[in-house]
Every structure is written in structure tokens, then in C-alpha cells.
Amino acid sequence: MATIELKNRVFHVSANTSIRCALLKLDLPPHAHLIIKDGKLVTDDEMLQTGDAIELIPVISGG
Amino acid sequence: MRCRKCGEKAVINMRQHRLSLCAAHFLEWLPQQTERFIGKYNMSSRRDRILVAVSGGKDSLALWDILDKLGYPSEGLYIDLGVDEGLAYSSKSKESSEQFAAERVLSLQIVDLKNQFGKTIPDFTKRTRRGRNKPCSICGLVKRHIMNQQAIRGGFDVLVTAHNLDDEAAILLANTLNWSLEYLARGQPVLPAAAGFTRKAKPFCRIYERESAAYAFLSGIQFMREECPFSTDSKQLFYKTHLNEWEENTPGTKLRFYGNYLNALEQGALPERQQKSEALASQQCPTCGQPTITGELCAFCRLFT
Numbered sequence: 010m011a012t013i014e015l016k017n018r019v020f021h022v023s024a025n026t027s028i029r030c031a032l033l034k035l036d037l038p039p040h041a042h043l044i045i046k047d048g049k050l051v052t053d054d055e056m057l058q059t060g061d062a063i064e065l066i067p068v069i070s071g072g
Numbered sequence: 073m074r075c076r077k078c079g080e081k082a083v084i085n086m087r088q089h090r091l092s093l094c095a096a097h098f099l100e101w102l103p104q105q106t107e108r109f110i111g112k113y114n115m116s117s118r119r120d121r122i123l124v125a126v127s128g129g130k131d132s133l134a135l136w137d138i139l140d141k142l143g144y145p146s147e148g149l150y151i152d153l154g155v156d157e158g159l160a161y162s163s164k165s166k167e168s169s170e171q172f173a174a175e176r177v178l179s180l181q182i183v184d185l186k187n188q189f190g191k192t193i194p195d196f197t198k199r200t201r202r203g204r205n206k207p208c209s210i211c212g213l214v215k216r217h218i219m220n221q222q223a224i225r226g227g228f229d230v231l232v233t234a235h236n237l238d239d240e241a242a243i244l245l246a247n248t249l250n251w252s253l254e255y256l257a258r259g260q261p262v263l264p265a266a267a268g269f270t271r272k273a274k275p276f277c278r279i280y281e282r283e284s285a286a287y288a289f290l291s292g293i294q295f296m297r298e299e300c301p302f303s304t305d306s307k308q309l310f311y312k313t314h315l316n317e318w319e320e321n322t323p324g325t326k327l328r329f330y331g332n333y334l335n336a337l338e339q340g341a342l343p344e345r346q347q348k349s350e351a352l353a354s355q356q357c358p359t360c361g362q363p364t365i366t367g368e369l370c371a372f373c374r375l376f377t
Contacts, residue, residue: 038320039320041316043285045289050083050084050095050286052082052083052092054073069238069309069313070299070309071306071309071312
């Protein structure tokens with residue numbers, strides 16, 4: 010399993026899938042977030058490994 | 073995914089441009105794009121004094137950083153709106169702006185709404201008819217008034233805001249759904265100076281919000297990550313959410329929507345209305361001296377009556 014954290018919510022997702030697939034399954038548009046892994050920006054085609062902890066930074070602001 | 077320029081590992085994939093870049097090349101690419109749009113729309117020159125409206129957020133600090141790196145002389149303007157709501161929102165955003173300016177030895181003006189005018193945005197929201205349950209409406213009015221006032225008083229040649237493509241596409245969608253023709257005619261990236269109005273430009277108008285966020289992150293800019301507590305139910309967020317669904321399905325949707333709108337404006341799709349607003353606001357508010365249509369108190373000064 011891997012985790013995806015967004016604004017204090019933590020989602021547990023299956024490993025061996027792309028971050029993009031994981032986000033789409035969570036109904037989180039990849040386009041609306043920066044994807045951070047180990048403090049670095051990564052693209053959404055990156056494959057999730059067991060134990061990965063992904064942080065999402067929402068990029069869409071309301072005002 | 074690999075960087076299109078050097079083959080190193082890409083950090084951002086921009087489907088709308090069919091382009092993936094590594095950190096180094098992205099940090100070159102975004103300023104180049106910004107410079108390209110500044111030139112394309114004749115927004116400013118390096119001889120101009122530029123006032124940059126900053127909020128402490130990713131877009132305004134990314135823009136200010138890029139303008140500074142490109143050699144455009146600029147000062148920042150931060151407006152402390154007094155929004156707390158238990159989150160110290162304005163305090164934190166002011167701190168981000170101050171830290172940014174201090175690290176780069178840039179000049180930052182701060183206008184404190186409470187100190188200067190006696191009221192905060194939450195005060196206006198509770199106590200005025202216009203503001204009741206509509207904080208964004210009041211906030212927009214207040215910010216536009218103060219930004220214009222500070223730009224005029226300071227003798228700046230151009231006021232620059234960090235409105236990005238997502239903002240512009242959302243505004244365009246709202247104005248199109250409502251067929252607000254007067255607003256549709258004023259959506260250009262540059263509004264020329266008029267009597268009492270400073271020249272206004274939006275260098276990020278064709279930059280995706282995700283691109284400016286990536287720039288801010290990769291540049292190590294300590295931007296404010298929290299959202300304004302009043303923005304959670306905003307109409308703008310609603311329009312952006314739906315635009316992003318379409319963008320996810322068809323990359324480039326927002327860019328085409330906004331870009332073709334600008335082309336239509338250039339071809340004269342709404343010619344007769346373009347100067348209407350400035351022509352109407354030809355009188356001066358007796359209190360603050362800013363342009364007003366009626367010659368009586370302007371909308372900002374009426375908030376205090």
C-alpha cells in the first residue's frame with residue numbers, strides 16, 4: 010500500500026499503479042494538484058511503490 | 073517521463089503544450105513564456121515602474137519573482153484585508169509577502185484596511201448591505217479601489233496582477249453564461265490607462281495555475297498554502313472545478329477557450345463597448361477623488377456611509 014495526503018486527509022491506495030490512476034480513482038483531478046514525493050515534484054505517470062507517501066498540493070484557488 | 077529538452081527526468085508534464093520538462097528547464101521556460109506574453113500584449117517595458125499586487129499566494133509571488141529575474145523594476149503592494157476567521161489568514165499571507173520581499177531585497181508597500189479605513193473585509197460583510205453574505209464582492213471592490221489608488225498616487229506606469237489562465241477562463245465562462253457583454257469587452261490582458269485609472273496588465277493570463285504553482289514550488293518560494301476561508305463556496309471555484317474536468321478530458325480546453333476569445337476581441341467582436349466603462353466614469357468622487365460615474369460618492373466610499 011501507499012498513501013496520498015491532501016490537506017490532512019490521508020488516502021491508502023494500492024501500489025504498482027500510476028499516481029494518475031490512483032488520483033482518478035479518488036476523484037482527484039491530477040491537473041489540479043502538484044504531486045510531491047520525497048519533497049520533490051513528480052509527474053503523474055510515476056508508479057506507486059509500497060510505502061510511498063505522496064503529498065498533494067492543490068493548485069486551484071478560489072480567490 | 074523525460075524532459076523534452078535534455079532527456080533528464082521530467083518534473084512536470086504539460087499535456088496542453090505536449091511538453092514535459094525537468095526542473096531546470098521548466099524554471100527557464102516559464103519566465104520565457106511570461107516575457108513572451110508581456111511583449112505580445114505590450115504590457116510593459118523595462119523603463120516602466122511596475123506595481124505588483126501580491127497576496128502572499130503562489131501566483132503573485134511567482135509573478136513577482138519572474139518580473140524581478142527578467143529585470144522589470146517593480147514594487148509590491150500587499151493589502152491586509154483583516155481576514156482571520158480563526159486561521160490568521162491575513163497575518164500569514166502578509167508574513168509570506170514580507171518574507172519574500174525581504175529575501176530578494178524588494179520594496180513592499182502594505183495597506184492595512186483596519187488601520188487606514190477602520191474596517192476589515194469581515195466588518196464590511198457583516199455591516200453593509202452590499203457586503204452581506206457576499207465577501208468576495210466586497211473584497212474585489214476594495215482591492216480594485218486600493219490598488220488603483222496606490223498605483224496612481226505612487227506614479228507607477230502599470231499595475232500588474234497575477235491573474236492566471238484558470239482565473240481568466242473562469243471569469244470568461246461566468247460572463248459568457250450570463251452574456252455580460254460589458255465585462256466580456258473588458259477581458260483584455262491589458263487595460264490602458266484612462267482618466268483616474270492606471271494601466272493594468274496580467275502577465276500570467278495565459279499561464280495555467282498549475283504552471284505558476286510548479287514554478288513557485290520549484291523556486292523554493294514560501295507561499296501561503298491556505299485558501300481564503302471565504303473562498304470555499306465561491307462561484308469562481310465552482311467554474312474552475314468544471315473547467316478542470318473538461319481540461320482533464322481534453323487538454324488545452326482552457327487555453328483554446330481564452331485564447332480564441334482574445335482573438336475575437338482583437339478582431340473587433342465587441343468594439344463599441346471597449347471604452348464604455350472608462351468613458352462613463354468621467355467624474356471624481358468628492359471624498360477620494362477616484363473616478364465615478366455619477367459624480368457622487370464612489371462605490372468604495374459608499375461602504376462607509
